[in-house]
Amino acid sequence: MKTGDFINALVEDQGANPPRSGLPLAAQLAGGLAFSLAIFFVFLGIRSDFLHAITDLHVVFKFIAAASLFGSLLPLVLYAVRPEIQLSRRLAWLALPLFVLVIGIAFQLLTSPTDYWFSGMVGRYPAACLRNIPVLAMGPFFVLLVMLKKGAPSQPVLSGAIAGAASGGMAAFIYALHCPDDSALFVALWYSLAIGIVTVIGAVVGRVWLRW
């Protein structure tokens, strides 16, 4: 088929199927988060001592760490739908959550006795953390990947990984409402691992599904 002929088909399709812009990211994410919150309240629920616990800086740290992660990654997802943006050049934003994590760990080490370090890191419910964060990530994960699929990510694997890590961060924020393990060392180890799982899943989905 000649290129000039093929253009006829594209022009005809342009008139018949004009591009539609979907809902803004915030509205879509709200839907995904509502799904995850529903799972959270049905199966987990907020910890019973929440009002007391939230006065502890170690607990506050969990929310700040999670928020800094998804806060720095969500703009990257918006960039990822545009093919001309070099994502790898914008990964420097990840320094922010890393910085928060280091501060949190330092604070933990300074404020707890040495013999609590290890037991705090292992915590009481590491397996629950590894299971619940990926499950809670499903809502935003789905929304972000569908958004990327409609876009034109020129780095599909990296884009999928970023979407995974961002949803993992949002899930970690929700899970922190429930999780009774408050050591920053626990967060650094198990939360990171759990988010890492979602990140890897995102990369794999990106590789097989996000190409265009």
Place this chain on the structure above:
Amino acid sequence: MTVFDEQTEALAVLLKRANGGDAAAYRLFLERLAPLVRGMARRGIGRIGTPLADLEDAVQETLLAVHLKRHTWQEDQPIGPWIGAITRYKLIDLARKYGRRKEIELDDTFDLATPEPDEPSLPEREMDLLLEHVSETQRVIVRSISIKGVSIREVAGSMQMSEGAVRVALHRALKTLAQAYRSLEI
């Protein structure tokens, strides 16, 4: 201002008008985009070392990708880098078919590529091969509209289908063609 900048600036104006529903502007956009993409693709194919016989196929695949992803261009952004990125992405697809996995740095060379207005006398067989992947009805629709240059309305009349059904079938066919190109081994 380079030739590339001038050309892409004109393309930006055309695509804006096309997105506003101007079919003539969209035709002009694609007709002016093709030579630019052809120049970039020739340069890219030279870099990755795949057969030049694939040139016009790569041009058509890039036009199709630009078409299916045209909503991802933000009208306040320059269009040149966006076109370059899509062309580069499609050339990486082409390199992958030949088992060349190495990352290709093409961006910087695109500005220097000379636009090629004329379709080369190379076999552009791929699109016809890919059309085997869509349904019989879709194939007839795509062939009628492209080769015979008839409109959706005329196709609907001759095939005794509703215009809406032809519209959907055309769009599905184009999406399937893009998908088949990704998975097709040469």
